[in-house]
Amino acid sequence: MEVKEGLEPASPRAQYFNSSVLSVFIMGVMETEVPITINDARTMSLLKDVFLPINPRFSSIMVKDRKGEKQWKRIEVKLEEHVNIPIFPTDLSPTSYDEYLEEYISKIAMEQFSQNKPLWEIHIVKYPTSNAAGTIIFKLHNALGDGYSLMGALLSCLQRADNPSLPLTFPSRQQSEIKSYRGSVYRRVSEHFSLIFNSLSDFGWSMLKSTLIEDDRSPIRSGDEGVECRPTMVASMIFSLDRIKHIKAKLGVTKNDVITGIIFLGTRLCMQEISYKSSESQSTALVLLNTRMMTGYKSIEEMLKPNSKGPWGNRSTFLHVPMPKFKDHRSSNPLEFVWTASKIIKKKKSSLGFYLTGRLLEIVKKLRGPEAAARFMHRTMRNSSMMISHVIGPEEKVALDNHPIKSLYFLGGGLPQNLLITIVSYMGNLRVSAIIEKGFLDAQKFKSCMENAFEIILKAADEIPI
Known part of the structure; x- marks a missing residue:
């Protein structure tokens, strides 16, 4: 799309999903095998060097131009405004933290994105549940892209746990049969x-x-x-x-x-x-x-061509x-x-x-x-x-900054259902x-x-x- 005056036109669906009627988002949830030890400085470094470069929209807000059309405008991102580390009571059982995590996910699912900063946030839950040693949640507005794009972005932040130098592989999807038009x-x-x-x-x-x-x-x-x-x-x-x-x-x-x-x-x-x-x-x-x-998923570089x-x-x-x-x-x-x-x-x-x-x-x-x-x-x-x-995930175990991911899933929100x-x-x-x-x-x-x-x-x- 042509960029004018530093603004990039928002796609029609991006405008639909970020309107007074709809505000649709997904949450990618990663459950870690080991306790989360990423400190604040490391978190900011990963977001700045790995996450933000994935797409300009992660550093943009949606504004209206002179004609009233919505555009993406690049801004300076204050990373600390996008990182949330909840505080729960200490020394509880994993099953008790299950309830706290459930309530926390429900709470952030009801919260609207601020239109004055890029439409994403990360939540780092460092308490052990019955399913994981820690939980990392990326909340991403669907105006940024569809589930395919956003899950692809999150997966591009991960590496294979067994060998980070090897690419991730995904289950093959059978191509639709090509109909033959031979005959009468x-x-x-x-x-x-x-x-x-x-x-x-x-x-x-x-x-x-x-x-x-x-x-x-x-x-x-x-x-x-x-x-x-x-x-x-x-x-x-x-x-x-x-x-x-x-x-x-x-x-x-x-x-x-x-x-x-x-x-x-x-x-x-x-x-x-x-x-x-x-x-x-x-x-x-x-x-x-x-x-x-x-x-299957293409690399982010291929997706942006x-x-x-x-x-x-x-x-x-x-x-x-x-x-x-x-x-x-x-x-x-x-x-x-x-x-x-x-x-x-x-x-x-x-x-x-x-x-x-x-x-x-x-x-x-x-x-x-x-x-x-x-x-x-x-x-x-x-x-x-x-x-x-339905989205496709990797076949092998992945890791985020040397934190092996035990399980991952995604949730949707903002839908009238x-x-x-x-x-x-x-x-x-x-x-x-x-x-x-x-x-x-x-x-x-x-x-x-x-x-x-x-x-x-x-x-x-x-x-x-x-």
């Missing part, structure tokens, strides 16, 4: 007609879901205003990536299909336990899709995926949740509905301004029941985190149902003959 004219015409029909159908359905049709109120959706400002709790589950691949091979689907099917089944089981009638409720998940079409297919910024969109109901299936086969999710997602990915939705947002922005586009996005999220976001699911892979496992409005849904019940759904689907897949 009739077949080619039929495929093009199907693409057009699916695209218009998806676009029309997305428009209805974003404007007129709301999901039913249910145990996972209150339908209330302002839920993005309420306290939350986090329920985390760890699933074996090898077992996910085993289910994938047995069912002939993708890993994402398996994960989505498990989430759908677990959510329906939880809803049914709370209210049996809710098994028939109309519930929709917004599944985030990254449009970069890449096999103008001609790169995966430049820094916001290049994600969402798919409206209706959650299967128990009554939809003539049998009680739990694998139907995976197959149904696979069928729906495959169909939506093969259409241009998400592209048309993006173009519509651009038109709304041009005609009515970024605030109107932000209201459209807010309504889209509010009308659905949950959000599912009672339930958000985030997924990240790391060292052969999938960390699934449910961010749940506190007091609305029992986090432990949800976790139990999700783990039960995984075991049910795994057992059903094992019974399929080879």
Whole structure:
């Protein structure tokens, strides 16, 4: 983008996510194996020499130019204003510190970013919990970039624990099969007609879901205003990536299909336990899709190249995926949740509905301004029941300044939904985190149902003959 008067134009999505209607962010959480011994001077040095150079936006604030358009403006960063080291009572048990950490994460999730300084902060929790010797939290505004960009930035600050000189590796992602257009004219015409029909159908359905049709109120959706400002709790589950691949091979689907099917089944089981009638409720998940079409994370240098297919910024969109109901299936086969999710997602990915939705947002922005586009996005999220976001993590153990990372996960915030699911892979496992409005849904019940759904689907897949 062209830079004028020292200002860099903010992307449309950056303006949507940092508006009076929406203020969306992610928190990357790293759990360390050893106590955190980084002192203040070392922390400032790492931020100055490693973190800030990743992207100019980490040293910029969002301002309006003479025409009212939002721009990024470089400023002098006061690092001490971005570093937070909470003080908890001393000599408590790890389980007690679990509660303090949970309350602290909920607290910082409700706090808004100051617009007078760059939109990021780091929190260093030096108290041992039942899961880790220490916890490091990066809170990053989504105006800086999408989850792919921001997680890529955090990963670029890490090194392999076994050999820092070697690059990080990530699980391979199968390329989409390239359709063959050989054959009869009739077949080619039929495929093009199907693409057009699916695209218009998806676009029309997305428009209805974003404007007129709301999901039913249910145990996972209150339908209330302002839920993005309420306290939350986090329920985390760890699933074996090898077992996910085993289910994938047995069912002939993708890993994402398996994960989505498990989430759908677990959510329906939880809803049914709370209210049996809710098994028939109309519930929709917004599944985030990254449009970069890449096999894994590129280096930050590659991401910043103008001609790169995966430049820094916001290049994600969402798919409206209706959650299967128990009554939809003539049998009680739990694998139907995976197959149904696979069928729906495959169909939506093969259409241009998400592209048309993006173009519509651009038109709304041009005609009515970024605030109107932000209201459209807010309504889209509010009308659905949950959000599912998935990023790829490294295969080997990583370390931050010689602090081995035992586990890592990310959380989302600022979304007008009672339930958000985030997924990240790391060292052969999938960390699934449910961010749940506190007091609305029992986090432990949800976790139990999700783990039960995984075991049910795994057992059903094992019974399929080879």
